Amino acid sequence: MGDGRRRLMASVAVSYVQSVLDYVGQAGGNPDAVLDAAGVSPDALANSAGRIEAGLFARLFDVAAEQLDTPDLGLAVGSAIRPGHYGVLGYVVMSCETLGEALTRHLRYQRLVADIGEAQLLGLPDGQLRLMWVTSKPPTRQLAEHNLAGWVSYARWITGQALSPTRVLLPHCAPADRRAHDALFACPISFDAGMTALEFPGAYLGLRMTQADPGLREQMDRYARRLLTEYAQSRGAAGQLRHWLRRHLTAGDAQLATAAAALEVAPRTLQRRLAGEGWTFNRLVDDTRRQLALELFTEPGMTGAELAFMLGFSDQTAFNRAFRRWFDMTPGEARNQPERLLASRG
Template identity: 40%
Template sequence: MTDRAIPQHLSVAVTYVGALLDYLGARGHDAKAFATRAGVDPGNDSGQIPARQYVRMLDDAAALTGDPNIGLHVGESVEPRHLGVQGYAVMSAATAAEALERAVRYQTLVDTINKVTVEPMGKDMALVWQPTDYHPGRAFSELDVTSWVVFSRWATGVQRIYTRAEFRHAAPTDLREHERILQCPIRFGAPREALVFNETILGLPMPRQDPMIQRMMDEYGQRLLIQAAASDDPLEQARAYVSRQLTKEVPRVEDVAQSLHMATRTLQRKLTERGMTYSALIEGVRHELAQRYLADPLIHITEIAFLLGYSEQSAFQRAFKRWSGESPGAFRSRVLVKSS
């Protein structure tokens, strides 16, 4: 796949690149020099790089090492730190079902090449990688699937979770490394990449479950998802702007449009296309922030009212009851009981 075929908006997390650099270092190569030549700062472990840059690095690493199974072997070396928020959120979940839900939720923080879903497959379930705009090819596909096989074993303590692995590409001549690492039947020439499992595993307890870490990762992950969405979607950008301004004042629609460098009519048209009014956008932002603040017992309800741009606590209480059918205090009590 040439660079031109890879859409510019697709990206890969720098932490995920770290697995490739660790793989090279473990085989005696100068990983730092390799990263520098590729235009990646090896000392920076945040943010994302263009997918075309990462795919080129993967190809260059295969040429450097002569490894025909580089995707398998880089995937085999993936650890929680390489997956960032996704890895730690999965690791700290209470059950395999919660872990799987977080794997799907935070996938775009690892890479935006594939959309990951959980789907029924006959009598079983499957974790499915569906390419968004282009198929990344054998090396990247094997890396993604293998990393989840290996990480799932480590996170659950169960050696064989998946009953079948599926790949879109044709079967290579030598399958010994695939069989050694994946340890399950493999189907090549499938419609998409997938890992098939029996739904009974969803009830497995996670040995490293930690409610505090999970809560921290969920809060941080949600912020990152909002930021990522805001970078592309004008309405998410509008929500982000409103969120920042609420402690000062409720911004006018003209102010929001100006912050987005668009005409007020253009913003209103975009809202209408989504079946939304500007007042509904404000209400939605306030409701979302209110739920987040109420989940923190250290923030007083009076302070929450101020943070949401209300001049009086009573106005906030009436609004929250209109949104959710219960008072802020009742919502807080219910959420804190669930998280305790």
């Protein structure tokens, strides 16, 4: 463990995970059974803004491919991608004026969807462009094919044109039956290529979009920038700790030593990293409780005792004192004046 930085787990947005489950259901499979076999808790998908570990996402694909007896599942799911599966990124991209503008947004905001790898755009000597998915290790067949199929299918959908790459490059060996690949990409495919990429004419960047909407694009751009800032913050020590606290406050064990062990760092290391981000451990615990209190207080039927328990307080009296300190009112006053409580957000 020592003082080294804990390696952050790659993760995938819940909306992206939903693309797999949607296809499984449409194909007559059992999404719940796939989740169970892959070891993904349904609770992990309850928050539409949440994320799951990349390893679980890859496992989900493999389990679904086996359940449906569909070796080309990545291609099939990628072909069915729609804006909602990409979350805010999907709506930013579809509202752009040109495919080039859309691709710029994709490269800028891609981590909102997944951070398994990074899309990079390279120019080639013959006027072609290469869009590569660069990962720390070769992706599974399903993930590689899902990513490229999604890029191609979404580009076709937002331009309203039957676009095809000039070449597709995949890192795995060619399957025994590659008819699905040929039908989808409609171009030469290089397997065992040592990369995950597609090449296309540079002229494609000037293609107009069918649903261009400058007003919506500007609005979605602002939203995406804010989410990207929040994402970056969540990868720091404070963000990791806040995420852990949200799941463990109820246990009443919001202690520095316990949290540090869960985050795989020494307590002093955690304190130093928090200080570097402007926090102390106790202040972050208090602020996380405050945020959760705001979120949970409006739940219908939620009692003060239940709130105190969920936030990890020893009793309701301790919760009431904290509530008054946070919001300058009692829980009872807040229920009678909800607009005053909402004004306390921030």
